[in-house]
Amino acid sequence: MSASLEGRCLCGALRYRITLPVIDAGYCHCRLCQRSAGAPVLAWLTVPMAQFAWLAGTPVVFHSSEHSQREFCGACGTQLLFRRSADPQTVDVTIASLDDPEQLPPQYHIWRQSRIGWFETADSLPRHEDSGPDR
Ligand SMILES: [Zn+2]
Ligand SMILES: [Zn+2]
Numbered sequence: 352m353s354a355s356l357e358g359r360c361l362c363g364a365l366r367y368r369i370t371l372p373v374i375d376a377g378y379c380h381c382r383l384c385q386r387s388a389g390a391p392v393l394a395w396l397t398v399p400m401a402q403f404a405w406l407a408g409t410p411v412v413f414h415s416s417e418h419s420q421r422e423f424c425g426a427c428g429t430q431l432l433f434r435r436s437a438d439p440q441t442v443d444v445t446i447a448s449l450d451d452p453e454q455l456p457p458q459y460h461i462w463r464q465s466r467i468g469w470f471e472t473a474d475s476l477p478r479h480e481d482s483g484p485d486r
Contacts, residue, residue: 360429
């Protein structure tokens with residue numbers, strides 16, 4: 352049996368499980384993430400779709416661009432998922448929605464060109480102005 356991690360939205364109506372290992376984890380500073388969360392940055396993990404499962408609830412889907420959608424709780428508004436139509440085999444999950452977010456520290460920063468000037472993290476992770484070399 353593979354190790355797994357669980358997470359949920361703020362109110363608990365949506366619960367999910369991811370099976371490890373993840374593909375990667377990183378911070379996104381893009382404007383869409385900022386606006387969708389009302390926060391300066393979002394931390395995402397990426398897993399193969401086959402390693403993600405809803406345990407409870409049905410998310411609301413919002414098409415945040417022509418090529419992507421975000422899934423969140425219709426009751427409390429917590430954003431849990433991001434999917435790209437160009438890459439239907441993987442899904443991004445908000446790391447902070449995990450029951451134990453300490454398990455998956457971010458490994459890089461992307462879309463630094465949209466970084467809010469007063470927001471900076473004290474780490475030496477790779478910093479990419481755009482989507483980064485692998486994405
Ligand atoms: Zn909720
Ligand atoms: Zn983003």
